[in-house]
Amino acid sequence: MSAASVSSAPVASSPVPALFVSHGAPLFAVEAGTTGPALAHWGQGLRTRFPGLRGVVVMSPHWMARTPQVMTGSAPATWHDFGGFPPALYELQYPAPGAPALAQEVLGLLQAAGIAAQGDAARPFDHGAWVPLMHLFPQANVPVVQVALPVDAGPAEVYAMGAALRGLRAQGVLVLGSGSMTHNLREFFGGGHEPAPYVLEFSRWIESAVERGDLRALLDYRSQAPHAQRAHPTEDHFLPIFFALGAAGEAWEAEYLSREVMYGMLAMDAFALGAPASAAA
16 A cells, blocks of 8 residues: 555544654553553543544564564564563553554555565554553554564664654654663662662753754763763664654654653653644634
8 A cells, every 4th residue: 555545544533643652561551650651641531532542553662673673463462571570560461453454554654664564463462552552542442553663773763663653643653762761770779769870861852852843962972971872782672663753753842741750760751752833823
């Protein structure tokens, strides 16, 4: 299906914001902290503003593939892709429907942008997708399409993937990057109750760059942000932020939903990126 097929979808009165969420540890599904209620409140407000919400396109670092992949199944399973947690966690299900037609639109847009994406009809929801979605849309009645994070991608490549899907926002689609603002699991079991200073310094540097729309600095965060290597020994959990930034466009207005820190080292930042007030007027 070509990218032009997206034009057949209804056009929203204003684009749906792009969204970045930190999905934290799998326990976030049952230990919501303050971030879970914040996501629930935002999701409820989104459904009110966009009653015709067509679906969600989400990128999670827990689906990494050699080449870009797109979930095309109609009824994705809930995958408990973790071990060693309380039994109640493995009983949770997130039975949101897939969206094969939307998936084909996503494939067409990526391919039109020169990104050689392929469909995967058997892919289940990993916890990077279903855990935050349980808070955002607890009734599991919004169709979801998941997109894989290419293993060799960096910030610019992931940004390009989000940018290719930017037009979907005007078609009533939420483009969601699910990752983690900080993600040094070597410090997980040693984490205290108070946020580690480096976690706050890194997170607030990112917030400042997001608030001022400094895309150049964000793309070069590895060199410019304080404690970037410690906050992210590997980039995979930070890269979905660029999926959201790409979908947001060249200018945005940021709405921060959460600045919570769990276990002393997992920053749970979440923010929405909408059109600036001047553009929306």
